[in-house]
Amino acid sequence: MNFEVTVTCAVTGAGNTLGRHPGVPVTPEQIANSVIDAAKAGATFAHIHVRDPATGKGSRDPKLFKEVVDRVRSSGTDVVINLTAGMGGDWVPGDSDPSMPGPGTDMIGARERLAHVESLRPEICSLDCGTMNFGNGNEIYISTPAYLREMAGLIKSWGVKPELEVFELGHIRFAKQMIAEGLIADPPMFQICLGIPWGADHTVDTMKCMKDELPPKAVWAGFGISRMQMPMAAAAVAMGGNVRVGLEDNLYLDRGVLATNAQLVERAIEIVTRMGARVLTPAEARAKLGLKKG
Template sequence: MQKKIIVTCAVTGAGDTARKSPHVPVTPEQIAQSAIDAAKAGATIAHIHVRDPKTGGISHDPALFQEVVERVRESETDVILNLTSGGGGDWIPSENNPSLGGPGTDMQTPEERHEPIGKLLPELCTLDCGSMNFGDQLYISTTDWLRRQARLIQQSGVKPELECFDTGHLRFANQLIDEGLIDGDPMFQFCLGIPWGANADAETMIYMRNQLPKNAHWSAFGIGRMQLPMAIQSMLLGGHIRVGLEDNLYLDKGMLATNAQLVDRAITIMAGLGAQPMTPEEARKHLGLKNPHRKALI
Protein backbone atom coordinates (compact mmCIF):
# COMPACT_ATOMS: atom_id res chain seq x y z
CA MET A 1 0.00 0.00 0.00
CA GLN A 2 1.25 3.48 -0.87
CA LYS A 3 1.23 6.13 1.82
CA LYS A 4 0.31 8.94 -0.57
CA ILE A 5 -2.85 8.36 -2.61
CA ILE A 6 -4.26 10.24 -5.59
CA VAL A 7 -7.92 10.94 -4.84
CA THR A 8 -10.08 11.60 -7.92
CA CYS A 9 -13.57 13.04 -7.53
CA ALA A 10 -15.88 12.38 -10.50
CA VAL A 11 -18.25 15.24 -9.86
CA THR A 12 -21.25 14.72 -12.16
CA GLY A 13 -20.96 12.16 -14.98
CA ALA A 14 -23.53 11.86 -17.74
CA GLY A 15 -26.03 9.40 -16.28
CA ASP A 16 -29.66 10.06 -15.44
CA THR A 17 -28.85 11.07 -11.88
CA ALA A 18 -29.66 14.78 -11.68
CA ARG A 19 -33.32 14.04 -11.02
CA LYS A 20 -32.37 11.55 -8.28
CA SER A 21 -30.35 13.92 -6.10
CA PRO A 22 -30.34 17.71 -5.71
CA HIS A 23 -26.57 17.53 -5.07
CA VAL A 24 -25.68 16.42 -8.62
CA PRO A 25 -24.29 19.55 -10.30
CA VAL A 26 -25.80 20.48 -13.66
CA THR A 27 -24.82 23.99 -14.75
CA PRO A 28 -21.18 24.94 -15.44
CA GLU A 29 -21.23 27.11 -12.32
CA GLN A 30 -22.48 24.21 -10.19
CA ILE A 31 -20.01 21.73 -11.71
CA ALA A 32 -17.09 24.09 -11.18
CA GLN A 33 -18.13 24.84 -7.59
CA SER A 34 -18.52 21.14 -6.85
CA ALA A 35 -15.01 20.50 -8.20
CA ILE A 36 -13.68 23.35 -6.05
CA ASP A 37 -15.45 22.01 -2.96
CA ALA A 38 -14.07 18.51 -3.62
CA ALA A 39 -10.56 19.93 -3.97
CA LYS A 40 -10.91 21.81 -0.68
CA ALA A 41 -12.01 18.54 0.94
CA GLY A 42 -8.77 16.95 -0.28
CA ALA A 43 -9.36 15.70 -3.82
CA THR A 44 -6.28 15.68 -6.03
CA ILE A 45 -8.12 15.43 -9.37
CA ALA A 46 -11.59 16.53 -10.48
CA HIS A 47 -13.03 14.45 -13.32
CA ILE A 48 -15.34 16.61 -15.41
CA HIS A 49 -18.37 15.93 -17.61
CA VAL A 50 -20.80 18.67 -18.59
CA ARG A 51 -24.58 18.62 -18.81
CA ASP A 52 -27.26 20.53 -20.69
CA PRO A 53 -28.07 23.32 -18.19
CA LYS A 54 -31.75 23.23 -19.16
CA THR A 55 -32.41 19.49 -19.08
CA GLY A 56 -29.61 18.06 -16.94
CA GLY A 57 -28.93 15.54 -19.71
CA ILE A 58 -25.81 14.70 -21.69
CA SER A 59 -23.91 17.50 -23.39
CA HIS A 60 -20.61 17.60 -25.27
CA ASP A 61 -20.59 21.38 -25.84
CA PRO A 62 -16.97 22.67 -25.72
CA ALA A 63 -18.26 26.05 -24.52
CA LEU A 64 -19.67 24.41 -21.38
CA PHE A 65 -16.37 22.65 -20.71
CA GLN A 66 -14.57 25.95 -21.19
CA GLU A 67 -16.79 27.70 -18.67
CA VAL A 68 -16.15 24.99 -16.08
CA VAL A 69 -12.39 25.11 -16.63
CA GLU A 70 -12.27 28.90 -16.48
CA ARG A 71 -14.37 29.05 -13.30
CA VAL A 72 -12.14 26.53 -11.52
CA ARG A 73 -8.93 28.24 -12.61
CA GLU A 74 -10.21 31.71 -11.77
CA SER A 75 -10.96 30.49 -8.25
CA GLU A 76 -7.22 29.83 -7.82
CA THR A 77 -8.06 26.41 -6.41
CA ASP A 78 -5.26 23.99 -7.17
CA VAL A 79 -6.79 20.81 -8.56
CA ILE A 80 -5.87 18.72 -11.59
CA LEU A 81 -8.69 18.75 -14.13
CA ASN A 82 -9.43 15.52 -15.98
CA LEU A 83 -11.92 16.17 -18.79
CA THR A 84 -13.91 13.32 -20.27
CA SER A 85 -13.39 12.50 -23.93
CA GLY A 86 -15.58 9.41 -23.82
CA GLY A 87 -18.92 10.99 -24.76
CA GLY A 88 -20.80 10.40 -27.94
CA GLY A 89 -20.64 6.60 -27.98
CA ASP A 90 -24.16 5.55 -26.96
CA TRP A 91 -25.97 3.30 -29.44
CA ILE A 92 -29.55 2.07 -29.01
CA PRO A 93 -30.82 0.16 -32.06
CA SER A 94 -34.08 1.36 -33.59
CA GLU A 95 -36.89 -1.14 -33.11
CA ASN A 96 -38.07 -0.59 -36.68
CA ASN A 97 -34.65 -0.79 -38.30
CA PRO A 98 -31.82 -2.06 -36.07
CA SER A 99 -29.23 -0.81 -38.56
CA LEU A 100 -30.19 2.70 -37.44
CA GLY A 101 -29.86 4.32 -34.04
CA GLY A 102 -33.10 4.78 -32.13
CA PRO A 103 -34.08 7.30 -29.44
CA GLY A 104 -31.26 7.89 -27.01
CA THR A 105 -28.49 7.18 -29.51
CA ASP A 106 -25.69 9.72 -29.18
CA MET A 107 -22.65 9.22 -31.40
CA GLN A 108 -19.56 11.35 -32.05
CA THR A 109 -16.45 10.82 -34.15
CA PRO A 110 -13.03 10.62 -32.44
CA GLU A 111 -12.36 14.17 -33.62
CA GLU A 112 -15.59 15.42 -32.06
CA ARG A 113 -14.86 13.60 -28.79
CA HIS A 114 -11.44 15.19 -28.71
CA GLU A 115 -12.59 18.76 -29.45
CA PRO A 116 -12.83 20.02 -25.82
CA ILE A 117 -9.47 18.40 -25.05
CA GLY A 118 -7.70 19.94 -28.01
CA LYS A 119 -9.22 23.33 -27.29
CA LEU A 120 -8.72 23.52 -23.52
CA LEU A 121 -5.61 21.35 -23.04
CA PRO A 122 -6.31 20.03 -19.54
CA GLU A 123 -3.61 18.09 -17.73
CA LEU A 124 -5.56 14.84 -18.04
CA CYS A 125 -8.38 13.40 -20.12
CA THR A 126 -10.07 10.02 -20.22
CA LEU A 127 -9.78 7.48 -23.03
CA ASP A 128 -12.41 4.72 -22.82
CA CYS A 129 -10.57 1.70 -24.16
CA GLY A 130 -13.28 -0.35 -25.85
CA SER A 131 -16.91 -1.04 -26.65
CA MET A 132 -19.29 -2.87 -24.30
CA ASN A 133 -22.87 -3.59 -23.36
CA PHE A 134 -23.44 -0.67 -21.00
CA GLY A 135 -26.65 -1.46 -19.16
CA ASP A 136 -29.39 -1.62 -21.80
CA GLN A 137 -27.40 0.16 -24.50
CA LEU A 138 -24.17 -0.33 -26.39
CA TYR A 139 -21.18 1.92 -25.87
CA ILE A 140 -19.16 2.05 -29.10
CA SER A 141 -15.47 2.86 -29.22
CA THR A 142 -13.88 0.77 -31.98
CA THR A 143 -10.18 -0.02 -32.11
CA ASP A 144 -9.55 2.15 -35.18
CA TRP A 145 -11.40 5.05 -33.56
CA LEU A 146 -9.41 4.59 -30.36
CA ARG A 147 -6.14 4.70 -32.25
CA ARG A 148 -7.22 7.94 -33.92
CA GLN A 149 -8.31 9.42 -30.61
CA ALA A 150 -5.15 8.29 -28.79
CA ARG A 151 -3.06 9.95 -31.51
CA LEU A 152 -4.98 13.22 -31.13
CA ILE A 153 -4.49 13.16 -27.35
CA GLN A 154 -0.80 12.39 -27.80
CA GLN A 155 -0.35 15.28 -30.22
CA SER A 156 -2.06 17.66 -27.77
CA GLY A 157 0.37 16.88 -24.93
CA VAL A 158 -2.46 15.86 -22.59
CA LYS A 159 -1.96 12.68 -20.55
CA PRO A 160 -4.70 10.07 -21.10
CA GLU A 161 -6.31 8.14 -18.27
CA LEU A 162 -6.92 4.73 -19.83
CA GLU A 163 -10.39 3.74 -18.64
CA CYS A 164 -10.95 -0.01 -18.62
CA PHE A 165 -14.45 -1.31 -18.00
CA ASP A 166 -13.54 -4.92 -18.75
CA THR A 167 -10.48 -7.10 -19.18
CA GLY A 168 -10.50 -6.80 -22.98
CA HIS A 169 -10.25 -3.03 -22.61
CA LEU A 170 -7.10 -3.54 -20.56
CA ARG A 171 -5.64 -5.75 -23.28
CA PHE A 172 -6.26 -3.09 -25.90
CA ALA A 173 -4.89 -0.32 -23.69
CA ASN A 174 -1.67 -2.32 -23.45
CA GLN A 175 -1.74 -2.64 -27.24
CA LEU A 176 -1.94 1.16 -27.57
CA ILE A 177 1.14 1.39 -25.37
CA ASP A 178 2.98 -1.21 -27.48
CA GLU A 179 2.14 0.78 -30.61
CA GLY A 180 3.70 3.92 -29.16
CA LEU A 181 0.44 5.85 -28.86
CA ILE A 182 0.75 6.46 -25.10
CA ASP A 183 3.69 8.55 -23.88
CA GLY A 184 5.43 8.24 -20.53
CA ASP A 185 4.29 6.02 -17.68
CA PRO A 186 0.70 5.00 -18.48
CA MET A 187 -2.20 5.80 -16.17
CA PHE A 188 -5.08 3.31 -15.89
CA GLN A 189 -8.53 3.56 -14.31
CA PHE A 190 -10.40 0.30 -13.57
CA CYS A 191 -14.14 0.97 -13.84
CA LEU A 192 -15.81 -1.86 -11.92
CA GLY A 193 -19.39 -2.96 -11.43
CA ILE A 194 -21.01 -1.31 -14.45
CA PRO A 195 -23.52 -3.67 -16.10
CA TRP A 196 -22.19 -5.59 -18.00
CA GLY A 197 -18.50 -5.03 -17.49
CA ALA A 198 -15.95 -6.27 -15.01
CA ASN A 199 -17.17 -7.24 -11.54
CA ALA A 200 -16.59 -4.97 -8.56
CA ASP A 201 -14.65 -7.41 -6.41
CA ALA A 202 -11.11 -7.95 -5.18
CA GLU A 203 -10.46 -10.95 -7.41
CA THR A 204 -11.20 -8.96 -10.58
CA MET A 205 -9.17 -5.98 -9.38
CA ILE A 206 -6.17 -8.17 -8.58
CA TYR A 207 -6.35 -9.83 -12.00
CA MET A 208 -6.46 -6.46 -13.78
CA ARG A 209 -3.65 -5.04 -11.67
CA ASN A 210 -1.50 -8.01 -12.54
CA GLN A 211 -1.88 -7.36 -16.29
CA LEU A 212 -0.41 -3.85 -16.05
CA PRO A 213 2.99 -2.78 -17.35
CA LYS A 214 5.55 -2.42 -14.57
CA ASN A 215 5.69 1.36 -14.97
CA ALA A 216 1.92 1.88 -14.84
CA HIS A 217 -0.01 4.06 -12.41
CA TRP A 218 -3.51 2.83 -11.63
CA SER A 219 -6.71 3.61 -9.82
CA ALA A 220 -10.04 1.85 -9.45
CA PHE A 221 -13.62 2.58 -8.54
CA GLY A 222 -16.89 0.77 -7.99
CA ILE A 223 -20.38 2.13 -8.44
CA GLY A 224 -23.25 2.49 -5.98
CA ARG A 225 -22.71 0.86 -2.61
CA MET A 226 -19.42 -0.60 -3.86
CA GLN A 227 -17.81 2.83 -4.30
CA LEU A 228 -15.99 3.06 -0.98
CA PRO A 229 -15.20 -0.68 -0.64
CA MET A 230 -13.55 -0.68 -4.08
CA ALA A 231 -11.76 2.59 -3.38
CA ILE A 232 -10.19 1.21 -0.22
CA GLN A 233 -9.50 -2.15 -1.88
CA SER A 234 -7.62 -0.30 -4.62
CA MET A 235 -5.55 1.56 -2.06
CA LEU A 236 -4.67 -1.64 -0.20
CA LEU A 237 -3.53 -3.26 -3.45
CA GLY A 238 -1.21 -0.40 -4.33
CA GLY A 239 -3.51 1.75 -6.47
CA HIS A 240 -5.23 5.10 -6.17
CA ILE A 241 -8.93 5.86 -5.66
CA ARG A 242 -11.95 7.56 -7.19
CA VAL A 243 -15.18 8.65 -5.53
CA GLY A 244 -17.90 11.11 -6.49
CA LEU A 245 -21.49 11.55 -7.60
CA GLU A 246 -20.86 10.23 -11.09
CA ASP A 247 -20.63 6.76 -9.58
CA ASN A 248 -22.62 6.88 -6.33
CA LEU A 249 -25.22 9.22 -4.83
CA TYR A 250 -25.18 8.12 -1.18
CA LEU A 251 -22.99 8.75 1.84
CA ASP A 252 -24.85 6.22 3.97
CA LYS A 253 -27.99 4.18 3.42
CA GLY A 254 -30.79 6.64 2.65
CA MET A 255 -28.50 9.67 3.04
CA LEU A 256 -27.71 11.56 -0.15
CA ALA A 257 -24.12 12.78 -0.42
CA THR A 258 -22.29 15.76 -1.82
CA ASN A 259 -19.01 15.32 -3.67
CA ALA A 260 -17.10 16.96 -0.84
CA GLN A 261 -18.65 14.56 1.69
CA LEU A 262 -17.64 11.53 -0.37
CA VAL A 263 -14.07 12.83 -0.64
CA ASP A 264 -13.99 13.55 3.09
CA ARG A 265 -15.31 10.07 3.95
CA ALA A 266 -12.69 8.38 1.76
CA ILE A 267 -9.85 10.47 3.21
CA THR A 268 -11.02 9.74 6.77
CA ILE A 269 -10.87 5.99 6.07
CA MET A 270 -7.47 6.42 4.40
CA ALA A 271 -6.14 8.26 7.44
CA GLY A 272 -7.16 5.39 9.69
CA LEU A 273 -4.98 3.13 7.53
CA GLY A 274 -2.01 5.47 7.58
CA ALA A 275 -2.44 7.08 4.13
CA GLN A 276 -2.86 10.66 2.99
CA PRO A 277 -4.10 12.25 -0.24
CA MET A 278 -1.51 13.54 -2.66
CA THR A 279 -1.57 17.22 -3.31
CA PRO A 280 -2.09 18.22 -6.96
CA GLU A 281 1.55 19.30 -7.21
CA GLU A 282 2.76 15.97 -5.80
CA ALA A 283 0.54 14.13 -8.29
CA ARG A 284 1.87 16.18 -11.21
CA LYS A 285 5.38 14.96 -10.37
CA HIS A 286 4.22 11.40 -9.65
CA LEU A 287 2.33 11.07 -12.93
CA GLY A 288 4.81 13.02 -15.03
CA LEU A 289 2.28 15.63 -16.15
CA LYS A 290 4.07 17.93 -18.56
CA ASN A 291 1.32 19.83 -20.32
CA PRO A 292 2.89 23.24 -20.96
CA HIS A 293 -0.51 24.91 -21.24
CA ARG A 294 -1.64 24.31 -17.64
CA LYS A 295 -0.35 27.59 -16.30
CA ALA A 296 -1.98 29.49 -19.18
CA LEU A 297 -5.35 28.34 -17.83
CA ILE A 298 -4.70 29.59 -14.28
Protein backbone atom coordinates in the same frame (compact mmCIF):
# COMPACT_ATOMS: atom_id res chain seq x y z
CA MET B 1 0.03 -0.94 -0.46
CA ASN B 2 0.19 2.57 -1.86
CA PHE B 3 1.36 5.14 0.71
CA GLU B 4 1.09 8.18 -1.59
CA VAL B 5 -2.44 8.23 -2.97
CA THR B 6 -4.26 10.45 -5.44
CA VAL B 7 -7.98 10.99 -4.88
CA THR B 8 -10.15 11.73 -7.91
CA CYS B 9 -13.60 13.24 -7.51
CA ALA B 10 -15.97 12.47 -10.41
CA VAL B 11 -18.40 15.25 -9.72
CA THR B 12 -21.46 14.67 -11.92
CA GLY B 13 -21.24 12.13 -14.75
CA ALA B 14 -23.85 11.86 -17.50
CA GLY B 15 -26.26 9.34 -16.00
CA ASN B 16 -29.92 9.82 -15.16
CA THR B 17 -29.31 10.57 -11.47
CA LEU B 18 -31.10 13.88 -10.95
CA GLY B 19 -34.39 12.26 -10.01
CA ARG B 20 -32.66 10.42 -7.17
CA HIS B 21 -30.48 13.27 -5.88
CA PRO B 22 -31.44 16.94 -6.34
CA GLY B 23 -27.90 17.98 -5.34
CA VAL B 24 -26.22 16.50 -8.41
CA PRO B 25 -24.58 19.51 -10.13
CA VAL B 26 -26.06 20.43 -13.52
CA THR B 27 -25.15 23.95 -14.63
CA PRO B 28 -21.55 24.95 -15.38
CA GLU B 29 -21.56 27.12 -12.25
CA GLN B 30 -22.81 24.25 -10.08
CA ILE B 31 -20.31 21.80 -11.57
CA ALA B 32 -17.40 24.22 -11.15
CA ASN B 33 -18.40 24.99 -7.57
CA SER B 34 -18.59 21.28 -6.83
CA VAL B 35 -15.10 20.78 -8.29
CA ILE B 36 -13.79 23.63 -6.13
CA ASP B 37 -15.47 22.24 -3.00
CA ALA B 38 -14.02 18.78 -3.69
CA ALA B 39 -10.57 20.27 -4.17
CA LYS B 40 -10.82 22.20 -0.92
CA ALA B 41 -11.83 18.94 0.79
CA GLY B 42 -8.56 17.43 -0.46
CA ALA B 43 -9.23 15.93 -3.91
CA THR B 44 -6.16 15.72 -6.13
CA PHE B 45 -8.00 15.32 -9.45
CA ALA B 46 -11.45 16.38 -10.66
CA HIS B 47 -13.05 14.23 -13.36
CA ILE B 48 -15.49 16.49 -15.20
CA HIS B 49 -18.57 15.83 -17.32
CA VAL B 50 -21.03 18.56 -18.29
CA ARG B 51 -24.80 18.51 -18.55
CA ASP B 52 -27.36 20.42 -20.58
CA PRO B 53 -28.58 23.08 -18.12
CA ALA B 54 -32.11 22.90 -19.55
CA THR B 55 -32.60 19.13 -19.38
CA GLY B 56 -29.93 17.88 -16.96
CA LYS B 57 -28.85 15.26 -19.49
CA GLY B 58 -25.21 14.61 -20.27
CA SER B 59 -23.73 16.90 -22.90
CA ARG B 60 -20.55 17.18 -24.97
CA ASP B 61 -20.92 20.90 -25.78
CA PRO B 62 -17.40 22.43 -25.76
CA LYS B 63 -18.83 25.76 -24.58
CA LEU B 64 -20.13 24.13 -21.40
CA PHE B 65 -16.76 22.48 -20.76
CA LYS B 66 -15.02 25.81 -21.31
CA GLU B 67 -17.23 27.61 -18.81
CA VAL B 68 -16.60 24.96 -16.15
CA VAL B 69 -12.84 24.89 -16.73
CA ASP B 70 -12.58 28.69 -16.84
CA ARG B 71 -14.45 28.99 -13.55
CA VAL B 72 -12.21 26.40 -11.86
CA ARG B 73 -8.97 27.84 -13.24
CA SER B 74 -9.92 31.39 -12.23
CA SER B 75 -10.96 30.38 -8.71
CA GLY B 76 -7.46 30.18 -7.25
CA THR B 77 -8.14 26.62 -6.08
CA ASP B 78 -5.60 24.11 -7.34
CA VAL B 79 -6.84 20.78 -8.71
CA VAL B 80 -5.74 18.58 -11.60
CA ILE B 81 -8.39 18.81 -14.31
CA ASN B 82 -9.47 15.55 -15.94
CA LEU B 83 -12.08 16.01 -18.69
CA THR B 84 -14.17 13.13 -19.93
CA ALA B 85 -13.73 12.21 -23.58
CA GLY B 86 -16.29 9.44 -23.36
CA MET B 87 -19.26 11.23 -24.89
CA GLY B 88 -20.33 10.62 -28.47
CA GLY B 89 -20.14 6.83 -28.62
CA ASP B 90 -23.74 5.88 -27.80
CA TRP B 91 -25.58 3.64 -30.27
CA VAL B 92 -29.17 2.39 -29.92
CA PRO B 93 -30.53 0.21 -32.73
CA GLY B 94 -33.72 1.51 -34.31
CA ASP B 95 -36.92 -0.39 -33.48
CA SER B 96 -38.12 -0.78 -37.07
CA ASP B 97 -34.68 -1.05 -38.66
CA PRO B 98 -31.88 -2.17 -36.30
CA SER B 99 -29.27 -1.18 -38.89
CA MET B 100 -30.20 2.47 -38.36
CA PRO B 101 -29.74 4.60 -35.22
CA GLY B 102 -32.68 4.81 -32.88
CA PRO B 103 -33.63 7.39 -30.21
CA GLY B 104 -30.79 7.93 -27.76
CA THR B 105 -28.02 7.43 -30.34
CA ASP B 106 -25.20 9.97 -30.20
CA MET B 107 -22.42 8.67 -32.42
CA ILE B 108 -19.62 10.93 -33.65
CA GLY B 109 -16.07 10.54 -34.95
CA ALA B 110 -12.83 10.26 -33.02
CA ARG B 111 -11.59 13.83 -33.37
CA GLU B 112 -15.00 15.33 -32.67
CA ARG B 113 -15.09 13.47 -29.35
CA LEU B 114 -11.96 15.41 -28.40
CA ALA B 115 -13.02 18.92 -29.51
CA HIS B 116 -13.10 20.25 -25.94
CA VAL B 117 -9.80 18.56 -25.06
CA GLU B 118 -8.08 20.10 -28.08
CA SER B 119 -9.24 23.60 -27.19
CA LEU B 120 -8.87 23.50 -23.39
CA ARG B 121 -5.77 21.27 -23.00
CA PRO B 122 -6.50 19.83 -19.55
CA GLU B 123 -3.81 17.90 -17.73
CA ILE B 124 -5.77 14.64 -18.18
CA CYS B 125 -8.64 13.33 -20.28
CA SER B 126 -10.32 9.95 -20.10
CA LEU B 127 -10.05 7.39 -22.91
CA ASP B 128 -12.58 4.53 -22.73
CA CYS B 129 -10.61 1.58 -24.06
CA GLY B 130 -13.29 -0.52 -25.72
CA THR B 131 -16.87 -1.20 -26.71
CA MET B 132 -19.41 -2.62 -24.24
CA ASN B 133 -23.08 -3.26 -23.61
CA PHE B 134 -24.36 -0.49 -21.35
CA GLY B 135 -27.32 -1.10 -19.09
CA ASN B 136 -30.28 -3.40 -19.63
CA GLY B 137 -31.70 -1.88 -22.80
CA ASN B 138 -30.29 -1.77 -26.32
CA GLU B 139 -27.60 0.85 -25.72
CA ILE B 140 -24.06 0.07 -26.82
CA TYR B 141 -21.05 2.24 -26.10
CA ILE B 142 -18.81 2.07 -29.18
CA SER B 143 -15.08 2.75 -28.98
CA THR B 144 -13.33 0.89 -31.80
CA PRO B 145 -9.61 0.12 -32.15
CA ALA B 146 -9.30 2.56 -35.06
CA TYR B 147 -11.02 5.33 -33.12
CA LEU B 148 -8.91 4.65 -30.03
CA ARG B 149 -5.63 4.73 -31.95
CA GLU B 150 -6.60 8.04 -33.57
CA MET B 151 -7.71 9.54 -30.26
CA ALA B 152 -4.60 8.34 -28.42
CA GLY B 153 -2.35 9.85 -31.06
CA LEU B 154 -4.11 13.21 -30.90
CA ILE B 155 -4.10 13.28 -27.11
CA LYS B 156 -0.37 12.54 -27.04
CA SER B 157 0.37 15.24 -29.62
CA TRP B 158 -1.40 17.82 -27.41
CA GLY B 159 0.61 16.91 -24.31
CA VAL B 160 -2.43 15.65 -22.41
CA LYS B 161 -2.23 12.50 -20.28
CA PRO B 162 -4.89 9.92 -21.19
CA GLU B 163 -6.58 8.16 -18.30
CA LEU B 164 -7.15 4.70 -19.78
CA GLU B 165 -10.58 3.70 -18.51
CA VAL B 166 -10.96 -0.08 -18.54
CA PHE B 167 -14.23 -1.85 -17.81
CA GLU B 168 -13.11 -5.44 -18.48
CA LEU B 169 -9.97 -7.43 -19.31
CA GLY B 170 -10.22 -6.99 -23.07
CA HIS B 171 -9.94 -3.24 -22.60
CA ILE B 172 -6.66 -3.70 -20.72
CA ARG B 173 -5.40 -5.98 -23.47
CA PHE B 174 -6.01 -3.31 -26.12
CA ALA B 175 -4.62 -0.53 -23.92
CA LYS B 176 -1.38 -2.49 -23.63
CA GLN B 177 -1.34 -2.82 -27.40
CA MET B 178 -1.55 0.98 -27.76
CA ILE B 179 1.29 1.32 -25.26
CA ALA B 180 3.38 -1.14 -27.32
CA GLU B 181 2.67 0.92 -30.43
CA GLY B 182 3.99 4.08 -28.77
CA LEU B 183 0.62 5.83 -28.63
CA ILE B 184 0.67 6.25 -24.82
CA ALA B 185 3.47 8.09 -23.02
CA ASP B 186 5.04 6.73 -19.83
CA PRO B 187 3.86 6.28 -17.20
CA PRO B 188 0.54 4.90 -18.48
CA MET B 189 -2.39 5.86 -16.28
CA PHE B 190 -5.28 3.42 -15.83
CA GLN B 191 -8.69 3.69 -14.19
CA ILE B 192 -10.26 0.31 -13.32
CA CYS B 193 -14.02 0.88 -13.55
CA LEU B 194 -16.12 -1.70 -11.70
CA GLY B 195 -19.81 -2.40 -11.28
CA ILE B 196 -21.15 -0.67 -14.40
CA PRO B 197 -23.68 -2.90 -16.18
CA TRP B 198 -22.38 -4.85 -18.04
CA GLY B 199 -18.69 -4.51 -17.41
CA ALA B 200 -16.63 -6.21 -14.73
CA ASP B 201 -18.23 -6.64 -11.30
CA HIS B 202 -17.22 -4.51 -8.31
CA THR B 203 -15.46 -7.10 -6.16
CA VAL B 204 -12.00 -7.32 -4.63
CA ASP B 205 -11.24 -10.45 -6.67
CA THR B 206 -12.14 -8.66 -9.91
CA MET B 207 -10.05 -5.62 -9.04
CA LYS B 208 -7.04 -7.82 -8.28
CA CYS B 209 -7.48 -9.78 -11.49
CA MET B 210 -7.54 -6.58 -13.55
CA LYS B 211 -4.72 -4.95 -11.58
CA ASP B 212 -2.54 -8.00 -12.20
CA GLU B 213 -2.93 -7.53 -15.98
CA LEU B 214 -1.68 -3.93 -15.99
CA PRO B 215 1.79 -3.20 -17.40
CA PRO B 216 4.60 -2.91 -14.82
CA LYS B 217 5.01 0.88 -15.04
CA ALA B 218 1.32 1.66 -14.80
CA VAL B 219 -0.10 4.16 -12.33
CA TRP B 220 -3.65 3.08 -11.58
CA ALA B 221 -6.80 3.85 -9.67
CA GLY B 222 -9.94 1.85 -9.17
CA PHE B 223 -13.53 2.50 -8.21
CA GLY B 224 -16.80 0.71 -7.61
CA ILE B 225 -20.23 2.20 -8.02
CA SER B 226 -23.00 2.69 -5.47
CA ARG B 227 -22.48 1.11 -2.04
CA MET B 228 -19.19 -0.46 -3.15
CA GLN B 229 -17.53 2.93 -3.65
CA MET B 230 -15.71 3.07 -0.32
CA PRO B 231 -14.89 -0.67 -0.08
CA MET B 232 -13.27 -0.48 -3.53
CA ALA B 233 -11.39 2.67 -2.50
CA ALA B 234 -9.84 0.79 0.41
CA ALA B 235 -9.10 -2.25 -1.77
CA ALA B 236 -7.37 -0.11 -4.39
CA VAL B 237 -5.06 1.49 -1.84
CA ALA B 238 -4.26 -1.88 -0.27
CA MET B 239 -3.31 -3.25 -3.69
CA GLY B 240 -1.06 -0.31 -4.60
CA GLY B 241 -3.57 1.85 -6.44
CA ASN B 242 -5.33 5.18 -6.14
CA VAL B 243 -8.90 6.24 -5.40
CA ARG B 244 -11.90 7.68 -7.23
CA VAL B 245 -15.13 8.77 -5.54
CA GLY B 246 -17.89 11.25 -6.38
CA LEU B 247 -21.53 11.65 -7.31
CA GLU B 248 -20.97 10.26 -10.80
CA ASP B 249 -20.57 6.81 -9.24
CA ASN B 250 -22.44 6.92 -5.93
CA LEU B 251 -25.09 9.23 -4.44
CA TYR B 252 -24.91 8.27 -0.76
CA LEU B 253 -22.60 9.01 2.15
CA ASP B 254 -24.30 6.43 4.37
CA ARG B 255 -27.39 4.29 3.98
CA GLY B 256 -30.24 6.67 3.16
CA VAL B 257 -28.04 9.78 3.52
CA LEU B 258 -27.46 11.69 0.31
CA ALA B 259 -23.89 12.92 -0.14
CA THR B 260 -22.06 15.90 -1.55
CA ASN B 261 -18.90 15.50 -3.55
CA ALA B 262 -16.88 17.16 -0.80
CA GLN B 263 -18.25 14.72 1.79
CA LEU B 264 -17.32 11.73 -0.37
CA VAL B 265 -13.79 13.10 -0.76
CA GLU B 266 -13.51 13.64 2.99
CA ARG B 267 -14.71 10.07 3.66
CA ALA B 268 -12.20 8.65 1.17
CA ILE B 269 -9.36 10.66 2.68
CA GLU B 270 -10.30 9.41 6.14
CA ILE B 271 -10.03 5.83 4.86
CA VAL B 272 -6.69 6.53 3.16
CA THR B 273 -5.16 8.19 6.20
CA ARG B 274 -6.44 5.52 8.61
CA MET B 275 -4.68 2.98 6.40
CA GLY B 276 -1.42 4.84 7.05
CA ALA B 277 -1.15 6.57 3.66
CA ARG B 278 -1.37 10.20 2.66
CA VAL B 279 -3.07 12.03 -0.21
CA LEU B 280 -0.88 13.76 -2.78
CA THR B 281 -1.39 17.42 -3.55
CA PRO B 282 -2.13 18.41 -7.16
CA ALA B 283 1.44 19.73 -7.50
CA GLU B 284 2.90 16.46 -6.23
CA ALA B 285 0.70 14.46 -8.62
CA ARG B 286 1.74 16.59 -11.59
CA ALA B 287 5.39 15.96 -10.78
CA LYS B 288 4.84 12.22 -10.33
CA LEU B 289 2.92 11.78 -13.59
CA GLY B 290 4.75 14.37 -15.69
CA LEU B 291 1.56 16.39 -16.24
CA LYS B 292 1.48 19.72 -18.00
CA LYS B 293 -0.64 22.20 -16.06
CA GLY B 294 -3.33 23.72 -18.25
